[in-house]
Amino acid sequence: MSFGPYASFIVTSYAAAAIVVALLIGWVVLDYRSQTKRLRELDRSGVTRRSGRSAVDMPKTTI
Amino acid sequence: MSLIDLANPTRFLALSARVLPWLAAATVILLAIGLYQSALAPDDYQQGATVKIMFIHVPNAWLSMFVWGVMSVASLGTLVWRHPLADVAAKAAAPIGASFTFLALLTGSLWGRPMWGTYWEWDARLTSVLILFLMYLGLMALWRAVEDPSRAARAAAVLTLVGALNLPIIKFSVDWWNTLHQPASVMRMGGSTLDKSFLIPLLVMAVAFTLLFVTLHLAAMRNEILRRRVRSLQMMQASRVAFSSEMTPGARPESASKGAA
Numbered sequence: 001m002s003f004g005p006y007a008s009f010i011v012t013s014y015a016a017a018a019i020v021v022a023l024l025i026g027w028v029v030l031d032y033r034s035q036t037k038r039l040r041e042l043d044r045s046g047v048t049r050r051s052g053r054s055a056v057d058m059p060k061t062t063i
Numbered sequence: 064m065s066l067i068d069l070a071n072p073t074r075f076l077a078l079s080a081r082v083l084p085w086l087a088a089a090t091v092i093l094l095a096i097g098l099y100q101s102a103l104a105p106d107d108y109q110q111g112a113t114v115k116i117m118f119i120h121v122p123n124a125w126l127s128m129f130v131w132g133v134m135s136v137a138s139l140g141t142l143v144w145r146h147p148l149a150d151v152a153a154k155a156a157a158p159i160g161a162s163f164t165f166l167a168l169l170t171g172s173l174w175g176r177p178m179w180g181t182y183w184e185w186d187a188r189l190t191s192v193l194i195l196f197l198m199y200l201g202l203m204a205l206w207r208a209v210e211d212p213s214r215a216a217r218a219a220a221v222l223t224l225v226g227a228l229n230l231p232i233i234k235f236s237v238d239w240w241n242t243l244h245q246p247a248s249v250m251r252m253g254g255s256t257l258d259k260s261f262l263i264p265l266l267v268m269a270v271a272f273t274l275l276f277v278t279l280h281l282a283a284m285r286n287e288i289l290r291r292r293v294r295s296l297q298m299m300q301a302s303r304v305a306f307s308s309e310m311t312p313g314a315r316p317e318s319a320s321k322g323a324a
Contacts, residue, residue: 003115006111006177007112009116009173009174009176009177010115010116013116013119013120013169013173014119016169017123024158024159025279028286031283035286042296042297047303
C-alpha cells in the first residue's frame with residue numbers, strides 16, 4: 001500500500017484521529033476511577049446516601 | 064423499558080453497565096473492519112490516495128452535527144419534560160462532540176492542502192463548522208462556570224437550542240453559497256454519487272464512529288451521575304460538620320456571649 005506524495009497528510013490524519021480517540025477513552029476511564037475513589041472515601045468516612053445505600057452501591061463495570 | 068424507567072439514575076447505571084461491554088466490543092470490531100476496508104479502497108482518479116482521508120473526515124463531520132442534535136433533544140428534555148438524565152446526557156456529550164468537530168476540521172484541513180492548495184479558507188462550510196466547534200467550547204465553559212448543575216443545565220439547554228440553528232446552515236452551506244468545499248455526495252436527493260468501493264468503507268466507518276460515540280457517551284453519563292453523587296454527599300458532609308459545630312458547647316463563643324448579654 002503506497003500513499004505516494006500525500007503520505008504525510010494521510011498518516012497525520014489517521015494519527016490525529018487515533019490520538020484524539022485515545023484521549024477520549026483515557027478521559028472517560030480516569031474520570032470513572034476518580035469518581036469511584038471519591039465515593040469510596042466518602043463511604044469510609046460514614047457519609048451515606050439518604051436511601052441508606054452505600055455511596056458506591058452500583059453495578060460493577062469494566063471501566 | 065421506557066424513558067421513565069431510565070429516569071432513575073441507579074437503574075440507568077445498572078442498565079448501562081450491562082450494555083457497555085457489548086457496545087465497546089461492537090465498536091472495536093466495526094472499526095477494525097472499516098479500517099481494513101479503507102486501507103484496501105482504491106485511489107481516486109482525481110484525488111489519488113488522499114481519498115483515504117475521507118473515511119475519517121466524513122464520519123467525524125457527520126458526528127459533529129449528530130452530537131449537537133443529541134444535545135438539542137436532551138435540552139428539550141431538560142426544559143420541557145425536566146427529565147433527570149437529560150442534562151446529564153447533554154453535559155456528557157459536549158466534550159465528545161467537540162473532539163469529533165476538532166477532528167473534522169483538522170482532517171478536512173489536511174485533505175484540503177493537497178487538493179485545494181490551502182489548509183484553510185473562510186468559506187461558508189468551513190466557517191460554520193468552526194463556529195460549531197467554538198459553540199461546543201462555549202457550552203463546556205458554561206457548565207464549568209456555573210456551580211449549581213440545575214442552573215447550569217437550563218442556561219446550557221437554551222444555548223444548545225439556539226446553537227442548533229447552525230446545523231441546517233452547515234448542512235446546506237454548500238448549496239446556498241459558492242464554497243470551496245464540495246457539495247453533498249452521499250446524503251443527497253437522487254442517491255449517492257460515490258462508487259461502492261468508497262461508499263461501503265465510508266458507511267462502515269460512519270457506523271463504527273457512531274457506536275464509538277454511543278459507548279463513550281454512556282460511559283461519560285455514568286461518570287457525570289457519579290460526580291453529582293459525590294457533590295451531594297460532600298454537601299451533606301459539610302452540613303453535618305456545620306450542624307455539629309453549632310451544637311458543640313463553646314464552639315461559637317461570640318453567639319454564646321450575645322446570648323449571655
